[in-house]
Amino acid sequence: MEMQTHSLKPRLSFWQLWNMSFGFFGIQFGFALQNVNTSRIFATLGASADDLPLGWLAAPVTGLLVQPIIGYLSDNTWHPTWGRRRPFFFLGAILAAIALFLMPNSSAVWMAVAVLWMMDAAINVSMEPFRAFVGDKLDTSQQTAGFAMQTFFIGCGAVIASLLPMIFSDYLGVSNVPVNGAIPDTVRYSFYVGGAVFLAAVSWTVFTATELPPPDMDRFQAQRKHARSFGVALREIVGGFGQMPKTMVQLAFVQFFSWIALFAMWIYTGTAIADNVYGTTDAQSAAYQEAGNYVGVMFAIYSGVSALAAFLLPVLARATSRKFCHALSLTIGGLSLASMFFIHDKAMLTLPMIGVGIAWASILTMPYAILAGALPASRMGYYMGLFNFFITIPQIVSGLLLGFFTKHLFGGHTVNTLVLGGACMVLAAVLTMFVTDKAEK
Template sequence: MHPSTPKPRLSFWQLWNMSFGFFGIQFGFALQNANTSRIFSTLGANPDELALFWLAAPVTGLLVQPIIGYLSDNTWHPTWGRRRPFFFLGALMASIALFLMPNSHLLWMAVAVLWMMDAGINVSMEPFRAFVGDKLDTSQQTAGFAMQTFFIGCGAVIASLLPTIFADYLGVSNTPVNGGVPDTVRYAFYAGGSVFMLAVLWTVFTSDERPPEDLEAFRRAKGKGFGHAIGEILEGFFHMPKTMVQLAFVQFFSWIALFAMWIYTTSAVAENVFGTTDAQSALYQDAGNYVGIMFAVYSGVSALAAFVLPVLARLTSRKMVHTLCLVIGGVSLASVFTIHDKQMLVLPMIGVGIAWASILTMPYAILAGALPASRMGYYMGVFNFFITIPQIVSGLLLGFVTKHFFAGHTGHTLALGGASMALAGILTLWVRDDAKAAA
């Protein structure tokens, strides 16, 4: 049941403060997405092994998200609140991992640190989604998620460009030495760890939280023990709202596409545009930096689109906006494998950015109105199963498909990802969204 006490309408700056932590979270997430395959390849991974090594990230999310969601639902501290303890602990873990990642000298070390980094990101990120549902009335939830998307875009733009900034403007070496990670990547991760922590602390100290409606009942429920908690977690899987089940299919195909993009764009661009598959070569590292620029473009577009999407949703509907954005993004991603001029690679990233903005906004806005307030964090965590499961499926299958169907040409894998994203857009038409798309 939703709380009976009306939620006050928040000002622009209150929305800003409660969302600013996402700037730091995305700093870490963008560095991970743009550089993990590059680091793995530099440390000796073959292209068909990359998807398997990336499994660390979604498997961690699969384990962490519903547990953290449940725990944050059942936490209350008069000073720290409900979600903010998890913001802080996740930021601390992720920041440490960001400092460790570029100092990995062996492949297995980098894979292990990816586990730690993704766990920290998930511990911080999942309660942030529930934070919007906690604090905002339905009429402001789309705007709340859009503000998060804005900060996600801004953080990703800067983080994705950092290796290029260090190389081109600060004279830092972009060449691997003795098989290690280039200094450009190393310094980018150091900056990312610092920004992640500081941005999350901003939200922790500038935002407050509403206590549970019935604090005594909340405390009684909290004291029921570990076995009861596990039972509640498992029981929730069988009572998901219908809207959540429908969105699960949309998320599944959306995230297969995104996972393919994050894993294979560097190797595809290195082969198709820079003419190399040698991860130790200077050309390959140049390709890695250029992929950072490409990812900065789609992230920048998403930051701008975040403020346009709620307006379009009011004029049409949230699911129509999501359908259109995913189809545009899918066609754009699929076109990457046909491009051999690096300047032209910016164009499809505009379409991908439009899709990314919608992926980060519309499903959560649609879902928030269909969830019980007392289990907002838990169901947001469960919902992210439909992000992690497709990534696990991709990790197990994309390497095989790339090797045996595409003869190792990862550009074709990107085209497959584009088709998957377009399919997700079509499936959105069957999603039920009863709430008004108010800002």
Template sequence: MEMQTHALKPRLTFWQLWNMSFGFFGIQFGLALQNVNTSRIFATLGTSMDDLALVWLAAPVTGLLVQPVIGYLSDNTWHPRWGRRRPFFFLGAVLATTALFLMPNSVAVWMAVAMLWLMDASINISMEPFRAFVGDKLDTSQQTAGFAMQTFLIGCGAVIASLLPILFADVLGVSNVPVNGAVPDSVRYSFYVGGAAFLLAVTWTVFTSTELPPPDLDRFEAQRKHSRNFGVALREIMSGFAHMPKTMVQLAFVQFFSWIALFALWIYTGPGIADNVYNTTDPLSPGYQNAGNWVGVMFAVYNGMSALAAFVLPVLARRTSRKACHAVCLAIGGLSLASVFFIHDKHLLLIPMLGVGVAWASILTMPYAILVAALPPNRMGYYMGLFNFFIVIPQIVSGLVLGWFTKHMFGNHAVLTLVLGGVSMVIAAVLALFVTDRAERAAH
């Protein structure tokens, strides 16, 4: 694959990095509310334990279709005022806000699945161009810092969003009990706040950030006209698989095992904690709903830890290497996730969430910082979208097999599925040691 030279780009100030990344603060409201509450919503509407992973499949299948297409389209978009990536930020935010308002008002499982599909597709429309945005605007020397800023704002947004249900229930006195099989008001109001935050934060980035025009605008316009042909576009999208850089292939295996662990975390922490700590498996019981609120606290802790770790990771990476830093963080996260099995006090559960937060910070930062140096600048958005196949594929695998493991191997004790996720993350840590980091090799 022919590589283009990365031109030297202006060094941005802290606040310029903040503004270009602030949209992720809002995006994470959507993702955190989805991750914390989707299993709870499905269970409240009557989904059985062994079907939970299957109904979650709507999200990764959507990503499989949307991510490379959005990346390709954003690569081939340019407007003198709106730029290349920002139109997608804004369109995704409008659609995601709509989904966040509708999701907690679902009256049946099929409606919740449809809203999950819309929500995940919309979040991807906003989120995928944000990764390429860093590669577009920042010189190599600032790219790790750029992804770390995104990780910090992701953590901040996720902390607030994860705590919303328990804040509404315990502080504001909003009902936390399902009535006639409907989603509790505490969850519904949380999604309304999340939808508003998503739209406002992304709009901030759209109007406070600028984009660099293509270096050769005439050539870009000629290529864009060529890419409008459907056959050409489809061929270019599919051809990327055969031309993935070596570093991207190596990172794909790391991502595969990392995201199996994360999908297990998001699907099974709620029912696992309800069973292991609150001694209930009845989704309509007060104990189950209280467990759902406490999972929000647990997720707030790991996201808060990730926000703090975001600014430490670049320092550790400089003193060691990015792949070694990533491997250590994944190992800490995997062991922490597996340890949840041994804990029966809800307050002590916050300790392993610190380790999960360290891994989450690294997952959001290091793979992208390593990858961006190996990608051609003119196809940054496409390859970032394609790279997320290796987030989506393990989620689909998880959706197909984790339910079977939970039911047939673990006797419907979901906490054991979390142990399996921890083992998967440790495997990812070992694989991270074998990744080739082109930027660090060039520096030496």
């Protein structure tokens, strides 16, 4: 499938880019709370290290189901006041805020898993159209900057959200100890703040950004009427797999191994640090909960680095190429993640997070910038949603296999699983060099 010709779109100012991207601050606030604390919540409620990946399956499965559908629906939506993507931003934000309030009040593992399904589905409803939003509004010359601005807000939101449990514990005197198996107050209050921030930040974008109407409204209305048929919708959603542009197929392999690495890191950093640095595997101990807080610091570091790198990587990409920039970033991140095997001093844990932050910034920017130039404008939302399959499928594979590897190959030492994740990220770097970037051609 060849890219359709795009008419030149108005060049947006810095503050217009800011407004249209600010919602990602709230979205990543929710994701960061989930990434830092989900394994801790599951373990506190009684889940074993072997079971953690299975509990996490809720996140990728909901993304797998939700994102292509939301992308297809938003492609075929237009309202003179709400636009195309913003109704989905707002609906997802309301549902995500409710889930964030519910999550830390779970009293059993099954309940936490159920809320995780709801929370991740809601976050995906808000997040998926944001990627297409950049393709809708920005000319090709500004798309890398648009995704970089999103990455900046992702980093900023993740820094604050990741540090919240430690802030409540160390500076506000809130209890960090689970009482009678319940979630610590530090985690509960962090999720309450997260729910409010998520709704407020996404609402900012909803009410300050505008959207371009379809260039041919009569044709769009005819297509939308056609798309309302369930059979047509299902056929187009499923049929898009066979029509993916070549660049998208190549990036799929890069994404697959990148996200296996990230999923391993999110699931197992807490238990790995508790075991390798704090010397405990007892989820009810004070040392384990302290390790959980410090993982928030580590994740804040990589998120902060990504916020800064978001503006430096486009400069490197212009000087070299987007492929080289992404491959270099992934190599740095993979080696950094694997290096945690050798670290037994808490103070040294900041170093690998710097490398992971560089990789994270590139993962959130370069693949989408490369992809946007290869997609037809009329199906931008659908294909951005379909692209999410290559984020969720590796997470599902990880959820099914990482527990087995950890138990039977790594002797229960989850730091070894982080080494496996680092190796996968380096492999993704190699595969990046085989991607065709149409815009650079």
